[in-house]
Amino acid sequence: ILNVEQSPQSLHVQEGDSTNFTCSFPSSNFYALHWYRWETAKSPEALFVMTLNGDEKKKGRISATLNTKEGYSYLYIKGSQPEDSATYLCASGGSQGNLIFGKGTKLSVKP
Amino acid sequence: DAGVIQSPRHEVTEMGQEVTLRCKPISGHDYLFWYRQTMMRGLELLIYFNNNVPIDDSGMPEDRFSAKMPNASFSTLKIQPSEPRDSAVYFCASSQTSGSSEQYFGPGTRLTVT
Numbered sequence: 001i002l003n004v005e006q007s008p009q010s011l012h013v014q015e016g017d018s019t020n021f022t023c024s025f026p027s028s029n030f031y032a033l034h035w036y037r038w039e040t041a042k043s044p045e046a047l048f049v050m051t052l053n054g055d056e057k058k059k060g061r062i063s064a065t066l067n068t069k070e071g072y073s074y075l076y077i078k079g080s081q082p083e084d085s086a087t088y089l090c091a092s093g094g095s096q097g098n099l100i101f102g103k104g105t106k107l108s109v110k111p
Numbered sequence: 112d113a114g115v116i117q118s119p120r121h122e123v124t125e126m127g128q129e130v131t132l133r134c135k136p137i138s139g140h141d142y143l144f145w146y147r148q149t150m151m152r153g154l155e156l157l158i159y160f161n162n163n164v165p166i167d168d169s170g171m172p173e174d175r176f177s178a179k180m181p182n183a184s185f186s187t188l189k190i191q192p193s194e195p196r197d198s199a200v201y202f203c204a205s206s207q208t209s210g211s212s213e214q215y216f217g218p219g220t221r222l223t224v225t
Contacts, residue, residue: 032210043202044154046213089154097142097210098167101154 004092006102013080014110020076021105023090027071034099035064035075036089044089047075080109115217117203123223129191132220134203135184140215141208145178145188148200148219160186193224 005024013019025033032051036044048057053068061078077084087106091099116135124130136143144159158168163180171178175194180186190197200221204214 034213043216043218044214046215049211049213051211091154093210095210096159096161096166097144097206097212097214098156098159099144099210099214100156103153 004090004100004102006088006090006105008105009103010106010108012108012110015080015082017080017109018076018078019080019107020074021088021107023073023075023102025071025073025090025092025100027068029094030068030071030092031095032093033066033068033073034091034093035073036091038087038089038104040086047088075105077107080107082109082111085109115203115205115215117201117217117220119220120218121221121223123225124193125225126194127192128224129189130193130197130222130224132188132201132203132222134186134188134217136186136203136205137215138184139207140205142206142212142214143180143186144204144206144214145186146202146204146216147172148202154202157188190222193222195224198222198224 007022034049035047038044048064050066055066057064063076066073087104089104091101093099118133145157148154157170158178160180178188200219202219204216206212206214
């Protein structure tokens with residue numbers, strides 16, 4: 001994998017559903033994996049930065065895992081709410097924060 | 112702190128004109144990044160600075176693009192001459208230390224070149 005790939009591109013769920021997305025990144029020369037949440041008409045906001053293989057991070061109903069050996073990270077949202085509707089971006093970065101972003105997963109949560 | 116500040120928020124200009132985008136990073140942040148967002152290519156890193164020094168400008172698309180950071184609280188991204196294909200949203204972001212620090216994004220400048 002040469003680029004950062006995210007799947008699915010978009011996702012529609014009902015309020016209360018739990019969901020997850022995938023981020024794939026080059027496993028060689030790995031330094032850090034970032035997750036950002038991007039609401040329409042706003043700017044990206046950081047959710048997590050992970051550096052260690054096996055890392056798991058949690059913020060409220062949102063959590064993320066990291067596998068640096070195989071080059072993937074999962075983002076989980078438990079009990080989705082309409083306010084979770086946003087595009088979720090992941091990015092693989094070097095030691096100075098030079099990030100390569102994926103195209104994002106656009107999540108829509110219907111009430 | 113007010114966060115990362117960018118100006119203008121919107122810019123409409125004619126092809127061939129010079130465009131200057133401005134950014135004020137969060138005080139105390141050592142790194143400043145300029146990104147471009149387009150539908151086709153997503154969010155792309157153009158250039159970044161560490162302690163006001165440009166580190167990597169390999170993402171700058173052409174010589175028409177230039178960026179400066181004369182001091183710790185101000186950076187500019189200039190396009191001269193501008194072309195319609197430069198139309199995009201340009202974001203500035205800053206971070207405290209290294210690549211393991213989260214980046215804080217400004218509100219972006221929506222540039223339209225006609």
